[in-house]
Amino acid sequence: MNLLLLGIALYFSWVCAEETGVVKDEMPRDVPDAIKRRIVIGQGLYAFGALLCVVSTYLSIAFIVLVQLNYAIAPRFARRPRS
Secondary structure (H helix, E strand, O other): OHHHHHHHHHHHHHHHHHHHOOOOOOOOOHHHHHHHHHHHHHHHHHHHHHHHHHOOHHHHHHHHHHHHHHHHHOOOOOOOOOO
């Protein structure tokens, strides 16, 4: 529940920052949408990790730790060029 409430607060604080003009105009147009998408996907992954406790508590903990490591390290995967 704590992660959900923090995610909601983070999302709405970003929306308020956009609406009040705190975000610089020089920012590329796709960045605000990417930030919102990252928040929503992160919350979904944490929710999935919490639901995994029905299967196994250890699996749930391992998944949540991996999600946190992914966001902390932010590995870059090579993308194929679009044709």
